[in-house]
Amino acid sequence: MLTEKRNWGWHILLILIILAIMLPVVFMISNSFKTLQESYHSILQLIPSQPTLGNYLTLNKQINLLRMVANTFLMAMIVTLGKVGTGLLAAYAFQNFHFKGKRLIYFIFVATIFVPFTTVMIPNYLLIAKMNLLNNVIGVALPQMCDATGIMLFIKAMEKIPSSLTESAKVDGIPSRRIFMNIIIPLLKPSIISVGAIFFINSWNEYVWPTLVLKDKSSFTLPLALQNYISSEGGTNFPLAMALAVIMIVPPLLIYMVFQKYILNSISSSGLK
Amino acid sequence: MENTGFPIELDDMSKSYNKKTNVIDKMDLSVVPGEFLVLLGPSGCGKSTTLRIIAGLEAPTGGKLLIAGQDATKMTSLQRSIAMVFQDYALYPNMTVYQNLEYALRVHKVPKQIRQQRLSSILASLNLTNYKDRYPSQLSGGQKQRVALGRGMAKKSRIFLLDEPLSNIDVQLREKARDEIQKLHEQNGQTIIYVTHDQQEAMALGDRIAVINDGKIQMIDTPENLYHNPANLFVAQFVGTPQINVFKVTYFNHQLLDISGAVVANLAPYQTTDLQEDTDYLVGIRPENVSLSEDPTGADFPAEVESVVDYGRYKQLTLKVFDRLEIKSVVTSWDAGVDQTVYAKLSRKELLLFDAQNHERIEANQNSKYELE
Amino acid sequence: MLNNNSQIEKAVNSRSGPRVSRKPRGRLLPFLYLLPSALLLLVFMIVPIGYTFYLSFFNWNLIAPTKQFVGLANYVNVFTDPTNQKVILNTLVYIVLLVILNFIIPYFISLIVNFFIGKMKGPYKILFFIPSLFSLVVGAMLFSWILNPVSGPLALFLRDFGMKVPQWTNSGAMAIVVICLITNWKVFGYNFILLLTGLGAVPRNILDAAALDGIPKLRVIWNIVLPLNKGVAIYVFILTIVQGLQYVFTPINVITQGGPYYGSSNLLYHTYLNAFVLYKTGNASALATVTFVIFLILLFIEIKFVEGRKRDAD
Numbered sequence: 022m023l024t025e026k027r028n029w030g031w032h033i034l035l036i037l038i039i040l041a042i043m044l045p046v047v048f049m050i051s052n053s054f055k056t057l058q059e060s061y062h063s064i065l066q067l068i069p070s071q072p073t074l075g076n077y078l079t080l081n082k083q084i085n086l087l088r089m090v091a092n093t094f095l096m097a098m099i100v101t102l103g104k105v106g107t108g109l110l111a112a113y114a115f116q117n118f119h120f121k122g123k124r125l126i127y128f129i130f131v132a133t134i135f136v137p138f139t140t141v142m143i144p145n146y147l148l149i150a151k152m153n154l155l156n157n158v159i160g161v162a163l164p165q166m167c168d169a170t171g172i173m174l175f176i177k178a179m180e181k182i183p184s185s186l187t188e189s190a191k192v193d194g195i196p197s198r199r200i201f202m203n204i205i206i207p208l209l210k211p212s213i214i215s216v217g218a219i220f221f222i223n224s225w226n227e228y229v230w231p232t233l234v235l236k237d238k239s240s241f242t243l244p245l246a247l248q249n250y251i252s253s254e255g256g257t258n259f260p261l262a263m264a265l266a267v268i269m270i271v272p273p274l275l276i277y278m279v280f281q282k283y284i285l286n287s288i289s290s291s292g293l294k
Numbered sequence: 295m296e297n298t299g300f301p302i303e304l305d306d307m308s309k310s311y312n313k314k315t316n317v318i319d320k321m322d323l324s325v326v327p328g329e330f331l332v333l334l335g336p337s338g339c340g341k342s343t344t345l346r347i348i349a350g351l352e353a354p355t356g357g358k359l360l361i362a363g364q365d366a367t368k369m370t371s372l373q374r375s376i377a378m379v380f381q382d383y384a385l386y387p388n389m390t391v392y393q394n395l396e397y398a399l400r401v402h403k404v405p406k407q408i409r410q411q412r413l414s415s416i417l418a419s420l421n422l423t424n425y426k427d428r429y430p431s432q433l434s435g436g437q438k439q440r441v442a443l444g445r446g447m448a449k450k451s452r453i454f455l456l457d458e459p460l461s462n463i464d465v466q467l468r469e470k471a472r473d474e475i476q477k478l479h480e481q482n483g484q485t486i487i488y489v490t491h492d493q494q495e496a497m498a499l500g501d502r503i504a505v506i507n508d509g510k511i512q513m514i515d516t517p518e519n520l521y522h523n524p525a526n527l528f529v530a531q532f533v534g535t536p537q538i539n540v541f542k543v544t545y546f547n548h549q550l551l552d553i554s555g556a557v558v559a560n561l562a563p564y565q566t567t568d569l570q571e572d573t574d575y576l577v578g579i580r581p582e583n584v585s586l587s588e589d590p591t592g593a594d595f596p597a598e599v600e601s602v603v604d605y606g607r608y609k610q611l612t613l614k615v616f617d618r619l620e621i622k623s624v625v626t627s628w629d630a631g632v633d634q635t636v637y638a639k640l641s642r643k644e645l646l647l648f649d650a651q652n653h654e655r656i657e658a659n660q661n662s663k664y665e666l667e
Numbered sequence: 668m669l670n671n672n673s674q675i676e677k678a679v680n681s682r683s684g685p686r687v688s689r690k691p692r693g694r695l696l697p698f699l700y701l702l703p704s705a706l707l708l709l710v711f712m713i714v715p716i717g718y719t720f721y722l723s724f725f726n727w728n729l730i731a732p733t734k735q736f737v738g739l740a741n742y743v744n745v746f747t748d749p750t751n752q753k754v755i756l757n758t759l760v761y762i763v764l765l766v767i768l769n770f771i772i773p774y775f776i777s778l779i780v781n782f783f784i785g786k787m788k789g790p791y792k793i794l795f796f797i798p799s800l801f802s803l804v805v806g807a808m809l810f811s812w813i814l815n816p817v818s819g820p821l822a823l824f825l826r827d828f829g830m831k832v833p834q835w836t837n838s839g840a841m842a843i844v845v846i847c848l849i850t851n852w853k854v855f856g857y858n859f860i861l862l863l864t865g866l867g868a869v870p871r872n873i874l875d876a877a878a879l880d881g882i883p884k885l886r887v888i889w890n891i892v893l894p895l896n897k898g899v900a901i902y903v904f905i906l907t908i909v910q911g912l913q914y915v916f917t918p919i920n921v922i923t924q925g926g927p928y929y930g931s932s933n934l935l936y937h938t939y940l941n942a943f944v945l946y947k948t949g950n951a952s953a954l955a956t957v958t959f960v961i962f963l964i965l966l967f968i969e970i971k972f973v974e975g976r977k978r979d980a981d
Contacts, residue, residue: 031784038776039794042852045809046798048820064820107704118697126701133712135909135966139938140959143722143729143951144715146943167707197696226802228917233943244804248921251808259812266805273800281793285860288796292861292899293868351875372881384872388894397890398880449880 046270053077053264060260076264084246085239090268093242096158096231097224103166104220105213111167112175113201117187130169138229146233156237161230170291171216177290178212179205215283222273243269299328299485300362300375300452302348307357309343309509317343319509320357330479330486332500334493336532340509341489345455348487349378361453372402377446378455382462383438385430391441392417392426395448416444420474435463439471447478454478456488460495472498493533497521505529522644527653530578530646536610539584539621541577542650545569550577552616559594559640568656569647575656578646581610584623586636593637597621601632613638716959723952729942734949741953750929751937751954758912758933760843765911768851769858770904777862778888792863795856803917806849811922814845839930842923846931850914858903865899866892901972905965912958934958 047067052060053076055069063070080086114120115127145164154160182205190200206213228244235241241249247269250262277284302325309318318340325331333341346352347359350371359366361374385394392413399409417423420440430438439459446454456475460468476499479486490496496503497517504514505528513525524530530538543550543558550558558577561569569575587593597613600620611623615638623638630636647656698705723741725734745751780788798806813819814832822832835841869892877887893900916935919925925932925940932940934954942951 028783028785031779032787035776035780035784035791039791042798042855043794045813045852046801049805049809049812061818064818064823103707107707110700110702111704114697114700118700120694120697123697126705129713130704130708132963132966133708135962135969136712136716137909137935137955137958137962138913139935139942139951140719140955141712141715142939143942143948143955144718145711147729148710148715164707164711167704167711169708172704201700222800226800226804228802228804229913229920232920244802247802247804247808251804251811251921257808257811259808262808263812266808269805270801274797277797277800285792285796288857288860289864292864292902346875349875349879351878370881371879376879378876378879380872380876382870382872384870384876386873386877386891388891398882401880401882401886445876 049263050267052260053267055260057258057260076260077268079261080264080268084241086268088239089241089243089246092158092240093225093244094272096162096227096242097221099159099162100165100224101217101221103162104168104171105217107167108171108175108216109206109209109213111172112179113205115172116176116179117197117200130172134169142230142233149234155234156240158235158240158242160234161227161242162224165224165230168220171220174216174287174291175209175212178209182208211283212287214280215287218276218280218284219287222276225272226269298452298483301325301327301360302453302485302487303358303360303363304344304348305358305360307347307354307359309340309347309352310355313355316356317509318347318354321509321511323504323511323514325485325487327485328483330476330488330499330501332496332503333487333489333506334496334500334503334532335491335506337491339506341491341506342457344506345378345457345487345489348453349376349455350374375449375452376455377449377451377453379439379442379446379457379459381458383430383442383459385438385441385445387430390427390429391422391433391444394430394441395445398445398449412450413448416447420444436467436471439463440474443474443478447482450482452484454482454484454486456486458490459488461490461492468495475499493535497533505532507532524578524646524655526655527576527578527648530648530655534580536581536622536624538578538580538646540648541619541621543575543577545573545575546571550575552619554616554618556595556616559642559645561642574650576648576650576653577640578648579640580644581622581624583641583644584613584621585639585641586611586613586623586625586628587639588630588636590637593639595638596635597638599630599632599634599636602628719952719955719959721952722948723956725949725952727948728946729948730946737949741949742957744950745953745957753929754932754934754937757839757843757929757931760840761847761912761915761933762908764843764847765850765907765915766904768847769854769911770907772851773855773858774862774900774903777859777866778892780859781863781866782884782888782892788863792856792860795859797856798852799854799857801853803849803853803914804921806852807918807921810845810849810852810918836923837927839927842927842931846915846918846922847911849918850911854907854910854914858907861903861906862896862899865896868899869895898972902969905969909962909965934961 048065051067051069052064054072054074056071056073056075059066059069059071111130115123141164149155149160149163152160152163154163186204186208187200190204191197195203226244227242228248231242231245232248235245238246238249243265247262247265250265251257302323304321304323307318307321307323308316310316321344323344333344335341343352347354348361348366350366350369353367361369364373366374386397389397395413395416396409399412414423417426420443422437422440422444425433425437425441430441433441439462442459446456459475460471463471472495475486475488488496488499497520500517502514503517503520505512505520507528513520513529515523515525520529520533524533527540531540541550541552541558543552545551549560552558586597590596595615597615600612600614602612603610608624608626609628611625611628613621613623613636615621621638648654649656722734724736724738726737726741727734746755780791813821814835816822816832816834819832825832833841835845873891873895874887877891882890912933912935915933916939919931919933919936920939923931925936929937935958938951938954938958941947941954
């Protein structure tokens with residue numbers, strides 16, 4: 022009773038859950054290499070009888086795939102760099118300085134996490150329109166370049182740096198700018214990588230705000246393009262949509278494969294205050 | 295109400311986490327009912343693991359563990375009748391002091407009246423009555439330690455395990471806490487196993503002390519024997535502050551010689567039957583057994599005073615001998631100054647000899663000491 | 668002696684002296700580091716909240732040069748208009764479903780993984796998390812494929828048993844369930860990891876102490892683990908609602924557009940519909956403000972427990 026035993030019943034349940042969430046993705050990849058006929062008739066055949074790149078070629082003919090990938094990448098990159106940059110600076114301000122109104126300012130920052138996007142979308146849309154940034158990925162990225170979640174995660178990472186390190190630098194008369202660049206940033210590398218990876222993946226997948234800003238097909242990001250392939254009235258060409266979806270999931274999967282440990286650590290720490 | 299403690303028996307017990315190296319290596323240990331046994335050793339020596347296995351928190355990978363004569367691996371925690379105090383106290387943070395003490399009794403359906411009676415006397419005896427409605431986070435280290443002790447007492451178990459219970463409280467409070475634990479043992483007669491790395495604590499508390507290193511019991515005996523008759527060099531060095539002085543010597547013609555050729559001690563008039571000619575040994579001598587004099591007559595070797603630390607009750611001198619070794623001496627009175635040359639004499643009665651290879655103690659054949667024939 | 672002390676005091680004072688009356692640049696330094704994020708949050712968060720609140724008192728169509736002041740009419744409309752009422756009710760249904768699917772079930776699973784399966788937590792964490800990497804548009808596409816009543820795999824599978832997949836897009840209730848399942852697919856692993864981390868943070872020694880006291884495992888979980896993990900649980904609970912209501916927006920827009928007859932719409936989607944499809948900016952702004960207030964209340968609940976957690980930790 023005191024030592025934990027393995028319980029295969031629970032393992033079976035857990036494996037079933039994994040199958041339930043992963044099988045659709047596996048079949049999505051498989052179907053993207055099937056013809057429309059085959060996908061319809063032998064729907065659960067995992068390995069296509071005649072694997073074909075036809076869907077990918079068709080996609081490339083119908084839409085400017087390369088340009089959409091570039092759009093999505095550019096937008097996600099700007100958002101990520103913005104969030105990481107502003108987040109690091111703000112986290113350093115909160116973590117390393119004492120100033121008047123710090124608690125209030127921090128509270129307001131954190132509270133912005135709870136603001137529903139619908140509450141800000143109308144004014145932001147009007148502003149971006151006024152700035153002539155509709156149909157431009159910069160218009161998507163600009164309002165999202167600061168995220169209080171990142172500030173919180175970076176503060177948590179900075180708390181782990183022994184304060185004696187920065188204090189001894191301060192005693193040596195090193196200016197805060199140098200302490201930030203030469204001590205904090207290098208030590209924060211793992212957390213910068215993981216938070217950056219999370220931001221990039223989230224932005225890469227983003228849908229709601231881009232649908233408002235990007236109306237012109239040439240400015241579309243991948244999620245918007247995929248949405249165009251899904252018809253609510255039925256008659257969706259699923260192999261084609263799945264091929265596009267496969268293109269969409271590859272970058273996040275690669276990032277996850279490389280930085281899995283960092284990413285999960287950051288997410289774990291976000292829950293613990 | 296009087297409890298009698300259970301006996302505990304470790305028989306060839308081993309524990310390994312990786313199936314290669316044993317954290318605990320074929321340990322034999324028998325604890326008699328009502329005994330206060332201290333497990334003493336440096337960190338990582340396996341003493342806490344031993345305790346956790348006895349508690350049933352971990353399973354041994356080899357050998358047997360018997361509690362009250364029965365195979366403990368088949369016993370529930372209730373049958374083992376064990377209470378344990380953890381190093382960080384492990385108080386339930388979401389329960390008040392009173393609820394912490396009461397929780398196990400409530401779960402096991404001890405009637406409320408009995409609970410209240412028992413707990414109020416425990417709280418009173420530990421001076422916790424005024425704190426009973428506080429949460430652990432509102433208590434000082436010493437108070438938490440007493441709550442942990444009280445939680446163990448509330449169970450009225452036959453065995454009480456304590457894992458470094460005093461290491462997280464202020465030095466000034468430790469002595470008082472020690473007395474409390476001793477009082478508790480005298481009143482309840484439980485078998486107590488107490489883990490510590492602090493040899494002074496061990497000496498003060500234990501009926502017997504088991505010195506553990508590298509997963510093995512090096513020696514198990516009374517505090518007095520541990521100090522005066524250590525079984526090997528490790529025990530001699532681990533017990534006692536300042537540490538025992540150790541010289542490497544060669545035995546030659548009834549004399550112990552330093553590498554430089556100087557005589558460390560002449561054993562001519564003494565019983566030395568089990569020492570072999572021209573063989574290396576290690577000599578151990580505790581600092582208080584190095585007596586100093588300004589007069590060379592009868593002394594073993596000259597020494598140069600390097601530093602003197604005055605502790606009030608005694609003075610501790612660091613001496614340089616044979617131009618290269620440093621030894622310590624503890625004396626009660628001393629007026630000579632630094633850099634002075636003095637003459638040291640090693641008390642033959644307390645001289646300890648160890649095998650240079652396996653560090654085992656070499657006991658003189660009969661009277662166990664190098665006494666006059 | 669005394670003299671010495673006062674000298675030391677002087678030295679200390681003179682050292683801390685210039686620190687207090689530092690150059691103003693030094694005192695402004697932290698604000699310099701805060702400037703980029705503060706500016707962005709001000710322009711794209713704080714000011715828009717105010718402007719949305721301002722717009723909620725007007726009738727406007729997003730384009731016309733003039734706005735008509737209508738007082739509280741838009742707010743009255745939020746609570747009296749039958750469509751709005753339906754949408755608010757739907758929002759409540761969404762909240763209940765999201766809490767069950769995205770909070771209670773992951774919590775249950777994380778308890779199992781932490782306490783009932785021995786080792787092997789790692790692989791489950793890694794695998795459960797994978798769908799969190801994917802866009803909800805992908806999720807929406809996959810579910811509309813699997814649940815396609817004519818050609819989907821589930822329909823083909825059920826056909827062998829003489830059963831059918833209902834036309835779930837024709838029923839608001841069924842559509843809501845499917846939409847919540849899509850977000851469940853995405854956030855299950857994420858919430859699972861947050862909750863599992865919280866459970867893992869319960870000190871090992873406390874669990875050992877309870878085991879030694881002979882407390883049955885389920886009671887240990889109920890009496891000790893769940894109360895100790897309350898902070899993390901509340902955080903995930905609030906996150907489930909706040910994030911979940913925004914997450915369902917995507918599958919709603921991709922699959923049902925809020926239909927049939929607003930049957931699968933919620934407060935957030937209805938706000939979007941009013942603003943950018945029906946061009947009733949005032950209505951949309953009032954809905955957005957109401958949503959904001961609801962989220963603020965949730966924020967205060969969160970803070971209460973976060974602060975409580977901090978006090979416990981001290």
